[in-house]
Amino acid sequence: MASVAASENQWFKGRVKAVTSGDCLVITALTHNRAGPPPEKTITLSSLMAPKLVSPPQARRGGGIDEPFAWESREFLRKLCIGKEVTFKVDYKVEAIAGREFGSVYLANENLAKLVVQNGWAKVREPGQQNKDKVSPCISELLQLEELAKQEGLGRWSKVPGAAEASVRNLPPSAVGDSGNFDAMGLLAASKGKPMEAIVEQVRDGSTIRVYLLPEYQFVQVFVAGLQVCSPVFV
Known part of the structure; x- marks a missing residue:
């Protein structure tokens, strides 16, 4: 895949290799001309904040606890797109968090960020909390979808008593x-x-x-x- 500077605002095709959280995917190139595994890119969906899973090192040691609904959020996105071909682009990069790349990802004609938010599995980071140029291209629609999910009690916005506590994994x-x-x-x-x-x-x-x-x-x-x-x- 192209370098970050060259790839921002350019669309690419790839295959989802892994889903590490409800807002983050690892995407590999469909083709490559070098020995070894294909190049890959980790993309966090722009302007989203999914509940955090326990970190891998802590999970391996045992005793780790997720944030409420973190596993369900990750599983929603994983089941939706793992192993499937997607189209994506990098919207922006944040140097302050190790140069993390944030982007837009489409499965067929479906925007993954919109699907995650409308089902209640991630919060939307409002524009006031970001630099003006570090925001999802569809931020207004994401905020509208988030409000609807809250009203309907979907996903992490569940109104069922005890649902948040029941969703937390206590890993062995x-x-x-x-x-x-x-x-x-x-x-x-x-x-x-x-x-x-x-x-x-x-x-x-x-x-x-x-x-x-x-x-x-x-x-x-x-x-x-x-x-x-x-x-x-x-x-």
Whole structure:
């Protein structure tokens, strides 16, 4: 993909590789002419603030707690676009937060930011809180959609008593990274030979995936039995 300076306000096509939160996606190039994985770009949807998931390092240590509705917000966006082709552009870049790039992303003809906001899964950062040139091109419509979502009690604006508290995950220790507190033998004894529901968080290589086991969200690395693959250039 082109450099940031060259890519602002230019439209590109890519495929959604990962969704890290309810307002942030990792997009890879559809084609490339170099060895190794395709180039990728992390895009935060312009003018949105989704609830924050516990940070990956803290999640791996266990004991981390999300902000209310953070998981549901992330899952809404992930289910909507993971693995799909999108069109996107960088609207602006904020140097103060490590040069983070904010952009507009479309799935077919649907603006992802609008879909997230109208379903109540992110707040809209009002123009007064930003520099004049660091704002979504559709800020007025986003604010209108946010107000409607609030009125209808959608997503994070739920009016159901206890909904916010019930949405918070309290993560157990992880089997990936610092796994000292993870009871691997206990999990094996309780689950061996049984089908388990999980969400794939990362495909590490051709025979290894990292998943969240449901419903308790243990984060584990799974090796596909009987396979041996070449090591990837990057992990």
